[in-house]
Amino acid sequence: MIEREKLIKKIIERDRKIIFNDASLKPLKGQDIDSPEESPKIIADFTEYSPLHKGHLHCMKQAQKAFPDSLFVAIVPGPTERSGRGLPYIMTRQARARAAVAVGADVVVEGPPMGIMGSGQYSLCLAKMFKALDADIIPRGYKPVDGFDLILERISMGHAVAPRPYKMVDLDTREVLLEGKLQEDNYVIASLSKSLRKIGFDFPNKFFFVKRIEGVSGTIIRKSVQDNNLDKVKDMLPPETIEVLREEIENNYAPLHNVRSEELILETVNKTSRDDLLNLSLLNETTVNDIIDKRPYNCLEEVIKSISQGFSTHHKTRVLSSLEAKVDKETISKYIENYPSLIRVLNYKDKHVLQEFKNRIPHRRLEIWQ
Secondary structure, eight states: OHHHHHHHHHHHHHHHHHHHHHHHOOOOOOOOOOOOTTSOOEEEEEOOOTTOOHHHHHHHHHHHHHSTTOEEEEEEOOTTSBOTTSOBOSSOHHHHHHHHHHHTOSEEEEOOOGGGSOHHHHHHHHHHHHHHTTOSBEEEEEOOOTTHHHHHHHHHTTOOEEEETTEEEETTTOOEEEESOOOHHHHHHHHHHHHHHHTTOOOTTTEEEEEOOSSOOHHHHHHHHHTTOGGGGTTTSOHHHHHHHHHHHHTTOOOOTTOOOHHHHHHHHHHSOHHHHHTBTTOOHHHHHHHHHTOOOSSHHHHHHHSOOOSSTTHHHHHHHHHHHOOBHHHHHHHHHHOSSSEEEEEESOHHHHHHHHHHOTTSOEEEOO
């Protein structure tokens, strides 16, 4: 575990520099050019792949089957290696990108640093990435529930749907489409439609909805990886994912989903001034006061106990991610304003595919991950 903690510290310190650099980098200006008719369509899918399981693969293959001769571009988050819930991913984004290409993705690009953003902020960044990619098709897996078909129908029409207290509202017609709350995967779809509308990206008939398959559990998969028992979940994972996981485990690069940099967190909570803590992304006055009142801290468990639960279910884990990354609110704001200042390619199928991808977005700055 100590070696993996060192790896996490190295990743976060590197990614912090990436975030600050991208925040200061203005996107290229220029008139977009319509792609030639023979250019492939872009299927753009945002998925965490933590890890890539047969549910993800099913969504990918259904989209590729419906839109053959298209480029499948996977958007994989991103700097700090933390989810929107503030939880560490099972392995690095390089490894997750490698698994995506191995099962059929053409190009994998880096998404935003979800773990240090609010849900609305990273939804906005995702929308801006879809626009930057000039996405033709946006596949999304969903869980069937009563009343959700109407929401999918409205989004397919290009309507924005937004959550209001205990209801979902069509922002175009002001109709209440569903009473109550949506589950997480379904909520992401509605939130994305609202963000796409906000940035002026027209999306009628661009969403491709795929019903989630049964019998796949990311929680069970991650527990089995932690227990070094991949055979238990071999029916849930493509063999390509299992191969990448085994390689990462052998190199002590995985599993990472329970690993935090205790060193970075303790340094932040013990040495950072109150004003600087207040300026950190996702931290509010109550949380900062709780942290200061109980310092100094000697271990991560003491820090976790000092953080009050907050309104969000994942408040504590999100605060821990912010304390690790130590990125201020102003930088996050600039990052979102300029996003994507460049499109960072994490992996790709071959040079021909990469050139096709470049040809589709000629007025975007690309960086190939090294």
